[in-house]
Amino acid sequence: MKRLQRDFFNRPVLTVAQELLGKTLAYKEHQGIITETEAYHGHDDPACHASRGHTPRTDVMFGPPGFSYVYFIYGMYHCLNIVTEAEGTAAAVLIRGVQYPQDPKVVLNGPGKLCRYFGITLTDNRTDLVVSKNFYVLDTPSYPSYDITPRIGINQGQDKLWRFVVRL
């Protein structure tokens, strides 16, 4: 099975967020089918960490597409994003949920839960998913239908319908 290449991520963040539904996130021994995503776009998106320009944390969002952006939140959770769009543009897709075929009883709905279960932490930040040996996305079929809603857990930018959820 082929992994997603740079050109997949080098497109508008809304397109990538929707087409990532159904793709398979692979991290070390774990694999999960992506079922929920959100788009964040630095320009005109107050909910985006990069909305106020470059900081040490958000620099990676301005970098080349296909890199991971992992951040630490609420003192106890990590969240995984994948950077999209051309270098110089801050945009990323938050991976909010995956199915876990290796053990369907495990429910990984929520960005903190899936990072905790997979073991994704800050040491995985700024990884190039196009070349990394044990962190990448497989090109499994996209889901054709999904719900479109406002993003979760934000206080600004709730007007944007930038969350995409597979109907299970």
Add this chain to the structure above:
DNA sequence: ACCCCGATCGTA
């Protein structure tokens, strides 16, 4: 140096 609050989750 300090302070506020967050792209969450589990429990009540």
Add this chain to the structure above:
DNA sequence: ACGATCGGGGTT
């Protein structure tokens, strides 16, 4: 509805 828990980033 709320507390846990702490780093980032803006402010002093």
